[in-house]
Every structure is written in C-alpha cells, then in structure tokens.
Amino acid sequence: MKRIMQGSLLLLLSFALILSACGGSNNKDNNGAASGNSENSAESGKPSAAEDDGPVEELIVAFPIISPDLTGLQLVEQEMNKITEPKIKVRVKFMPINAGEWLQRTNLIFSSNEKLDLTYVHGSMYSNMVAKGMLSPLDELIGEYGNGITASLEPKYLNATKIGGKIYSVPSVRDLAGSYGYTIRKDLVDKHNIDLSAIKTLDDVANVLQLLKEKEPDMVPISTGGTQSFRDVYKFYDELGDNMGVLPHYDNGLKVVNLFETQEYADFVKRIREWYKAGYILSDAATNKLSLVELMSSGKVASYIGMQKPGFDVQETKSNGVEVVSAELNPPYSTTSNITVAMWGIPVHAKYPEKAMKFLNLMYEDENIVNLFTWGVEGTHYEKVQDHIIKYPEGKDANSVGFNSLQWMFGNQFKAYVLESNDPEIWSKMKDFNESATPSKALGFIFDGSNVKTEYAAVSNVINEYKLSLETGSVDPDKILPQFIDKLQAAGIDKIVAEKQKQLDEWAAANGVK
Amino acid sequence: MNTEVKRRRINLRRYIPLYIMTLPGLAYLLINNYLPMFGLSIAFKDINYAKGIWGSDWVGFKNFSYLFATSDAYIITRNTILYNAVFIVLGLGFAIMIAILLNEIRSRFSQRFYQSVIILPHMISIILVSYLVYALLGPATGFVNKTILPMLGVEPISWYLESKYWPYILTIVHIWKGAGYSCIVFLAAIIGIDREYYEAAGLDGASKWQQIRKITLPMISPIITMLTLLAIGRIFYSDFGLFYQIPMNSGAIYDTTNVIDTYVFRGLMQLGDIGMSAAAGFYQSVVGFVLVLVSNYIVRKIDRDNALF
Numbered sequence A: 001m002k003r004i005m006q007g008s009l010l011l012l013l014s015f016a017l018i019l020s021a022c023g024g025s026n027n028k029d030n031n032g033a034a035s036g037n038s039e040n041s042a043e044s045g046k047p048s049a050a051e052d053d054g055p056v057e058e059l060i061v062a063f064p065i066i067s068p069d070l071t072g073l074q075l076v077e078q079e080m081n082k083i084t085e086p087k088i089k090v091r092v093k094f095m096p097i098n099a100g101e102w103l104q105r106t107n108l109i110f111s112s113n114e115k116l117d118l119t120y121v122h123g124s125m126y127s128n129m130v131a132k133g134m135l136s137p138l139d140e141l142i143g144e145y146g147n148g149i150t151a152s153l154e155p156k157y158l159n160a161t162k163i164g165g166k167i168y169s170v171p172s173v174r175d176l177a178g179s180y181g182y183t184i185r186k187d188l189v190d191k192h193n194i195d196l197s198a199i200k201t202l203d204d205v206a207n208v209l210q211l212l213k214e215k216e217p218d219m220v221p222i223s224t225g226g227t228q229s230f231r232d233v234y235k236f237y238d239e240l241g242d243n244m245g246v247l248p249h250y251d252n253g254l255k256v257v258n259l260f261e262t263q264e265y266a267d268f269v270k271r272i273r274e275w276y277k278a279g280y281i282l283s284d285a286a287t288n289k290l291s292l293v294e295l296m297s298s299g300k301v302a303s304y305i306g307m308q309k310p311g312f313d314v315q316e317t318k319s320n321g322v323e324v325v326s327a328e329l330n331p332p333y334s335t336t337s338n339i340t341v342a343m344w345g346i347p348v349h350a351k352y353p354e355k356a357m358k359f360l361n362l363m364y365e366d367e368n369i370v371n372l373f374t375w376g377v378e379g380t381h382y383e384k385v386q387d388h389i390i391k392y393p394e395g396k397d398a399n400s401v402g403f404n405s406l407q408w409m410f411g412n413q414f415k416a417y418v419l420e421s422n423d424p425e426i427w428s429k430m431k432d433f434n435e436s437a438t439p440s441k442a443l444g445f446i447f448d449g450s451n452v453k454t455e456y457a458a459v460s461n462v463i464n465e466y467k468l469s470l471e472t473g474s475v476d477p478d479k480i481l482p483q484f485i486d487k488l489q490a491a492g493i494d495k496i497v498a499e500k501q502k503q504l505d506e507w508a509a510a511n512g513v514k
Numbered sequence B: 001m002n003t004e005v006k007r008r009r010i011n012l013r014r015y016i017p018l019y020i021m022t023l024p025g026l027a028y029l030l031i032n033n034y035l036p037m038f039g040l041s042i043a044f045k046d047i048n049y050a051k052g053i054w055g056s057d058w059v060g061f062k063n064f065s066y067l068f069a070t071s072d073a074y075i076i077t078r079n080t081i082l083y084n085a086v087f088i089v090l091g092l093g094f095a096i097m098i099a100i101l102l103n104e105i106r107s108r109f110s111q112r113f114y115q116s117v118i119i120l121p122h123m124i125s126i127i128l129v130s131y132l133v134y135a136l137l138g139p140a141t142g143f144v145n146k147t148i149l150p151m152l153g154v155e156p157i158s159w160y161l162e163s164k165y166w167p168y169i170l171t172i173v174h175i176w177k178g179a180g181y182s183c184i185v186f187l188a189a190i191i192g193i194d195r196e197y198y199e200a201a202g203l204d205g206a207s208k209w210q211q212i213r214k215i216t217l218p219m220i221s222p223i224i225t226m227l228t229l230l231a232i233g234r235i236f237y238s239d240f241g242l243f244y245q246i247p248m249n250s251g252a253i254y255d256t257t258n259v260i261d262t263y264v265f266r267g268l269m270q271l272g273d274i275g276m277s278a279a280a281g282f283y284q285s286v287v288g289f290v291l292v293l294v295s296n297y298i299v300r301k302i303d304r305d306n307a308l309f
Helices: A002-044 A071-088 A099-111 A123-131 A139-145 A147-152 A155-159 A186-191 A202-215 A263-277 A292-297 A312-320 A336-340 A353-365 A367-375 A426-436 A449-471 A477-491 A493-511 B002-044 B062-069 B072-104 B108-123 B126-137 B143-152 B163-191 B195-203 B208-233 B240-245 B251-257 B260-271 B274-302
Strands: A057-065 A090-098 A118-122 A169-171 A178-185 A220-222 A301-308 A324-334 A342-345 A389-391
Touching: A057 A099, A057 A353, A071 A090, A071 A353, A071 A367, A090 A099, A090 A353, A099 A118, A099 A123, A099 B260, A118 A123, A118 A353, A123 A336, A123 A342, A123 A449, A139 A147, A139 A353, A147 A353, A155 A169, A169 A336, A178 A186, A178 A202, A178 A312, A186 A324, A202 A220, A202 A263, A202 A301, A263 A449, A263 A477, A292 A301, A292 A312, A301 A324, A312 A324, A324 A336, A324 A426, A353 A367, A449 A477, A449 A493, A449 B062, A449 B251, A449 B260, A477 A493, B002 B062, B002 B274, B062 B072, B062 B274, B072 B108, B072 B163, B072 B208, B072 B251, B072 B260, B072 B274, B108 B163, B126 B143, B126 B163, B126 B240, B163 B208, B163 B240, B163 B251, B195 B208, B208 B274, B240 B260, B260 B274
Parallel strands: A057 A090, A057 A118, A220 A301
Antiparallel strands: A118 A342, A169 A342, A178 A301, A178 A324
C-alpha cells in the first residue's frame, strides 16, 4: 500500500512540477507588467502642469495602416506622448494593423481579449460589433469628456451612429458623403488627349478603356484592389449597411429590395463581364491579392473606379506615387454608410475607457494630435510653408518620407494642415461637399441583424462564394447569376430583406421620415 | 489473495519508470486536448463580449442551424471525407511504390539522392507551393495556359474559376508533397526484411515482381494496416494549408475546395462569430468521433489484432 501511495505521490509531484513550469511564464509576464507600472508611477512622480491627477496610464490604440514601414509611426508615438502625458496623463501605444488584415485581426483581438483601449471601427462591422457587445456605449463619456467631439460633429452625423438610441462609435470628420468617379494616370490622359470632362457614365469609361487597351498594350486598363469587386467601388444604391437588402436610387419610397435580383445589378455584372472579355480587367481579378496602390505604383494598371471627394486626386497621387486625375460619374450622396465608414470606438474590455475618451476628444480638438496622425512629425516628415500649409522635405515625397497614414480616419480632419500642392481651401470645400450631398432617404438608419443571425451567416457565405468572380467579370453572368440568386434564396435572403424592411419602417415612423 | 496483492505491487514497482516516462505525454494531452474542451460550451452560447463567455446566454442548437440552413454542411462533409479517402488510398499506394522502388536501387549514392529529391517537396512551405501551383495554372502567365495548352491547340482554362478540375489538382499536389515523406516508414520496414527470403526466392527463379508480391507486401502488411487505421482516425480533419492556400481562396471553386477546416476558418474570420465557428468545430468533432468508432468496429470484425481498441 505504501508503495502505491509513494507512486501516486510521485505522479502528483511531477504533475505539479509541469504545471508550475507552465504557470511560471505567466508569473514572468505579470512581473513584466508590474515593472511597467512602476515605471509609470515613477514618471508620474515628475512635476507636471496637469489638471488631471493620477498616474500616467498606457492607452492602446489600434488602427489600420497601409505602409509596412513602422519607424515613422514610432517617432509620431513619441512626439504624441509629449503632448498627452502632461495633458491627460496618457501614454499612447499604437497597435498598427495592416489594412488588408484588419477584419481578421480585430476579430482575433476581441475573441482573445487582447488589451485594447481605443479602436478604429469600420462601418461594415459596426452593427455586428454592437450586437455582440464588443463596444461600450459612449453617450455618457461624450457628455463628460467629449466637448471637442460635439463641437466638431453636427448632431445629425453623430446621431447616424445610434443603435438602439445609443452611440457606440464616433465618426471621423472628413467627407461624410460620396460621389463615384473614374481615376486615371495623368501621363496617359496627356499622351492620348483624353477629355476628362466628357467622361460622365460607365459607357464613356468603356470608351477610354478601349483606347487604353489599344494604345497601352503593356498595361491593364482598369482594376480594383485585391479582394474587391467592381460593385465595391461603384455603388448605385444605398447599401443599408451590408448590401443584403438595399435601397435603389437612395430612395425607392423606402422599399427594401434584394440587390442581386434587380435589373440594375444584372446589367452591371453583364457590363463588367464585357469589360473582362475585352481584356480591360486583370485576368486574375478573382484571385488577385495585390492592393490598388501596389498595382498603380508598379505601373501595371492604368485606372480605377472609386468613391471620391474634394482633394481626392491629391490624396490618391500621394498614396499611389503616380500622378492621377479623376472624372465624376455620379453626384454625391450621403448615406449612413458614408458616415459610419470610419469611426472610433472603445472596446467593452478597455482598461481605461475614460482616458480613451479623453484621448479621442483630443483627436477632434487638438490640432497637434490631428497633424501628428495625419502628417507625422514636423521637420522630419513635413515642413511648414505657411500657417496651415505644409510641404514634404526637400527631395522627398509621400513614399520616401517615411510616414504615410490613412489620414481620413484620424479625428477631425478639418484641423489638418494642407499640402502645398493641394487646394488651400480644401476643408471649406469639403464642408460644402458634405452639405450639398443629396441625403439618402434612409440616412441615419442602421440595421441590426441579430434577429436573423442564421440567415445572415448563410447569406454571407453565399455572397463570399460568388461575389468576386461575378463582379470582376471572371465568370459568365448568364450562367452564374441565376445560380447565385437561387443559393441566396435558399440561404434565406428574403427573410433578411423582410426584417430590414420592418426595422426601416419602424425607424421611419420614429424619426418622422416619409 | 495476499499473493495476488503482492504480485500487483511488484508489477507496479517494476513499471514505475514507464509510468513516469508517460507523464510528459499525459500532461501534454491534458493541457492541449482536454483543457480546451470547456470551450465546447461556446457552441451553445450567444457570445456577448460585454457579458463574457460564461455569462453569455445559452441558445441551444441555434448556432448549428446556419450549417444546415444551406447545403453547406453536406458539401463540406462530403468534400472532407472523399478527399481524405482518396488521399489515404492513393497516398499509401504511392508511398509503398516509392519505398519499393527506392529499395531496389543498388547504388547507395543514387538511393540517397533520389530519396532526398522525393522528400524535398515535404519541406516546402505550403504558401510557396501555392505560388508554384499558381505559376503553373495562373490565368495569363501560367505555364500551362501559356505554353502547354497552346501546344496542344486547347483554349486556355480559367483554373481558379472552374471547380471541376480541383479534385485532381489537389490530389496531385497532396501526393507530390506528401508521398516522399510517408514512404520513409515503409522503406524502413522493407529494409528490415531478412535478405535471405529474397535470396531463396531468387534461387527458385522468382521474378522481381513475384518477390515484391509474395515477400515484400505480406511482410509489411501490419504496418500498412496500422498506418491506414491511423489515417482513417483523422479522416475528418483536413490539411488546412492544402485546401486554403492552394486554391488561392477563390470563391468560385468553393464547391470542390471547401472542407470543414476552411469553412470554420472563414466563418470565424469573415463573420467574426465565435459561437457559430465553435458549432462547426463541434460538428467536426462529433462526426470525426463517430467515424473513428465505425472504422475501428469494422477492422475489429475483420482482424481483431489490428484494431486500435
């Protein structure tokens, strides 16, 4: 009996050893965190002219980036902390995520409870994130710490983010409407005498593509970015958040329809198919993983279609590294999606929600913070020409300067400096653009899909299966579109459309929209 | 009675070193395979991040309904099982064939050389393999569309958009990548066979083919059965890299490339719903478990000694 006891004791002991070895690494982590904290308190011991008491806390801020070079970002982080540490007792730590991986990475961050205090929120994920309780309601925090936010965002924009009467994310101040247009390399326009003002419809675009195909055999006339379809970049309807059940012509008497069964959609994919067959589109468009910036900067692609705004050409020239010019294809409309496309929210597991709101407020209030996010560090990444006008340092451009951010997402862009080559009046023009845009009849409506979750998941799977191949013209719509529609029906898209109609009617009744 | 207890004690003492040796393995199993089983409860919950995993509401089988709302469940189950069945049969066949052929090479240097060349694909990352395949099958610049098909006078084929070709492509890639590696075990078994059998057979005038059929194959048949059984036990787990990377995640060919692992991955990454992905994972476990039981039952009926349990 004694032997058995001894044996089992040994067994237990070894287990304990192994487990403690596993636990050991945890301890180390804790120690690391603890020493980090002590560092914090040591710094906060320094005298500072702060209105805010308490230790400096580390605030983790996640946002997408397009440039893989992170050295500029680190510099910006240091400079920003010089402002935020005394002002709001916050040391910011960036969590930059490659734009292409944004969706996947944020899902992982939330399901693994990774530390995060403030995050960029993309409109297509917004209602889903709220339904799953990923984001904290912000109304009270905005009321308490968000003066700068309410001062720079009109209530109609802030209200467009409300779900169940609560604000869960704050949109950045930028173009809050969108027109669609055709963008092409400027050198090709000059070389072939293309009259941009004559390009008004997709038919006109087709003529240009034909010319490009003939005269520039080494280039692909038109493309979308990797994993995007042509409908992603040219919408002719209010998508009502997710493209399942849409409002054609931004009105349709508030009657929701299944986009994929409309004549407009059928015509659209047919046109794209013709372009594909004529060789205007990348032949591997359905599997292409290269972004538009990569395709344009390498000179492989000549033009593209996309949502536009004042100053679009300068922005695109900057990110592509090739000079481009644009023509407008349809006038600006303002939909809920235009407003919610780039927002900031506070995760429900955030450690310092108040500090996060204080920092978010600075992004709308403090010119220096906005410009650090937008242009980088003065003297290193840009030089001032006049008060609000800047230029790149001698011999540098957007690609070589070492800092290139997705500017439109950072707080109040109307406080950002303007590049020398851009229109100095850009922000007042942007304001006019926002105000002149025709509002969609459903502006302010956000769909909550939690009642039709099963159908939503099934329909998403079907759309993922067909979307890229159909909407890049890679397959024959005569054959594939009916299949697609059948599968959507089987997955229950009608139920989603009906639910959306119901919610839209309720919303219209509550907000007096007729 | 007393002697019985005594004998047991002696046995236990004798086996203690063996027990201790199994400890690391046990700990690994416990931490890696049993601890995460609590996560199965996620499949029955409506996960709300504000409430946390334990606080979220129970929803019964609601998370499973999307799997069966469309033909998805059928397609991924069919694909997973059929692909793996083909992989087991052809994979074993090719591995045995390569092992026998390698064994017949007399020059030591060439034997080593061929063995290395055949194993090499196993060492290549699946991402690189996917681009190698793309270099062959790419729509505009691929070697097949640009060189081979025009030579035969055939129109270029959009490989990444036509689902009917993929069962063949994936099988070829799988065998090319895996056969060299799995032949090692068979090669070891064949080398272990006593040479005297072959000498005796040679004296009796048996041909090479007869020697393979009557000596080599019967001698390695226990190993063949064991490896086949092990493979059947994993028949509901597919090679994720193969099914996700090689088809370049092209939607048009999901019909023949979507297996349960890729489905779960896409569900989690694109819908971001861990409840639903957990449900799909749960479904995989249950069907996999049933398949192992059934195949083991069949094996036990045929040959009791070779059954796993």
